[in-house]
Amino acid sequence: MENQARLPRTTPEAQGIPSQAVIAFLDAIRERELELHSFMLLRRGEVAAEGWWAPYRPEYPHMLFSLSKSFASTAIGFAAAEGLLSVEDTVIGFFPDEVPETISENLAAMQVRHLLMMGTGHAADVTGSVQKDDNWVRGFLAEPVEYAPGTHFAYNSAATYMLSAILHRITGQSLLAFLEPRLFAPLGLSEATWETCPRGIATGGWGLNVTTEDIAKFGQLYLQRGEWAGQQILPSAWVDEATSFQIDNDDGRANDWTQGYGYQFWRCRHGAYRGDGAFGQFCVVLPEQEAVLAITSGVADMQAVLDVAWAVLLPALSASDALEPDEANQAALAERLASLRIDAPQAEPSSPNEAQLEGRVFRMEPNELQLDTIALRFSEQGAELVIGSERAGEQTAQLGRGAWKASRIRIESVKQGAEQRVEGSFAWQDGDTLDIRLLFAETPFTYKLALRADGEAIELQFSANVAWEAGRVLTIRGQAAALA
Template identity: 80%
Template structure:
């Protein structure tokens, strides 16, 4: 974190929240078996409490998924303040060469503000359809617009992509390049990456990777209504507009996804608002309490995390400092030091290890594009060898019942860049080898359960969180030769 300017640290009590309240928050997370990776709680602009579940670390950037949208909205705020565009500008006006031959009345009426509020007029998310061609802008403009813009909420990541495309069109810069001097430099954020479409435009609605402290600073900037270290870097009027109720999204459920939507920010219960991303990436701003909470995680039930925040932390904020409580502080410090995600602990070895040792299995065609699979064992470790026709063989280090750090390339993540991982293995039964890969810059943990069936290998692949939760992919392979 050498290039990252750190926020000031203090004790929870000094910032008006008890250490015991933070402990209760951690207890509730554990009791509900929610897989948090990190949290950072700010009060009055200082870090009151923070923690990382090892092997996640403070310096690791985490995939933000749709929390990226709030950063894209902020870029539009900067551009509007500089007179580069207006939220009232028609979307079709930015791309005259990409518009369809016939422009419907609803498409003609679509403005930048409608992209921001997820009120484009589309009946549903069009992102999947837009991505079928390499020209996402043209694909978006050719989608039917069933409703008058501003009258119908449909969460639509392609709308955020269009904001990124508009910004690049009017500035000549990428979204990230535009934000660096305006947002990243003043706040002292870490060096970021942002995924792009086939034409090199930032995806906008997802694809940004930042540290937990970066997320917390971003929330603090909004809590301070765009002011940072005494300088108004983002207009207060934009912050107010972006985080206020812009469109109704009530679908009858009494939760934090039905409280209204702003400009790429969700309204919450209790007067709060947030940016969030799939599988539990949160930037929660609580203006009435002058607090910010940043969380990264790998959870399927995102509402469950928010419910714990509202029940354990929100009521615990006082208006001023509390008396020191050294015993509670010591207990909290111990809890924070002990935060971890343990590797699986079953049988450390099996007689079947010798049967699997070094054998290369050629896998049937599969969704993972896994062509070959092999494991080489040592006393306290193993090497997993994964074959892919495009990426070649990758050797991943595994600890025996313990995490071991390495890297792996996965095409679907960060455009194939090498990802940090922690790997381990154990024997669930005498004939079932469990290999676990925790990608510590993402929400994902991958399990391979391997079972020999004569000369064949059966792999069952699953993930802790996924777009199709609970799905198990079964892949079979045949022994080729000894490695």
């Protein structure tokens, strides 16, 4: 496969995949009400099918959450290949100035490979506790290590952060700077961003933002066992080790989270492996089928997405040779892919109640969103939602009437408060409730604001399509301040 900015494209049939199978995959996703944002299906290094649910677009980066871990692991693979470290190196050996006064036997025995395999010996994830200390390395090393490293699996994002901190300590570079000439440039990946800790070290276990095609290329590199454009850029031995069974994580459930864990890669059923992140960010590699499936989404049930892939796509990947062209189904698939979208709210486009809200500033009760004021300015084409907060200042989001309208705003709780793309829309429900949607097109999140005015008072119900606390609705009340 040639080294180029974009992967080569082909038809499904040219890679032995019936177009009807991809249509069936899309049908199953819709029937299960799974909110996918994009997918790319690769076979033998070529894109057999791809789609984006508008207003998501191919050029937009997407939050990866824990899929970032697989990229961090890859950086350690490069470092090990260059002799900068060994997976047998002890963790405390990199941080002699950060260790606690008393070093337990288990902490002393913890090695880089234990960080990689989520076998640090901690009884549970210590990330939340570690983040209470401005120095996350010191906080991590201070945590009790209850088990002998390598004997107990505990999914632990702080372990991946420590990989990032180790790399930063030995190279003086960030994860992105280290990966740029070794991974990003050879594969022609897009410009990326990675969140950092209070000391400026990449978070490692989360926080990376890249495009769907970048995810697909990353998976293809692993499928090719580290080879790209005729060059072995990542040792094949590392790929084999990182994606093989390193530690048992069986908890009695027969799903894709109990098949064993490698070096920041999950083992899957059907001989596959994957990197994944919260709310449905996937890089699934199927070596036996010579295929890669890259997905971004906003789903609560990640297993459901994999179940659809196994039930519908996996059987379709059984053919080893190209199929006869199927022009009718190829045309039907092209039409389906072109029509993929996330619908804006549809109801009454306007209401007499707009006059109650027009130009008025409402001061909100103290709330965890740190939302101080809210105001709306309506026009024939749409509206402007003006949000005020002490931390982020005044932000203005454009809203279409029953259609998405683009703007850029800053939300402190998302991507470290960086300005980002948002698609806004509104419609009136029953003429009384204003249904506002803010779709953050580089994230899994769509926020719903159900706003109802009653004279000088306003009530706002805030919810999200996916959240760490599923189904939670936050109610915030406010009072009119003055006419703008």
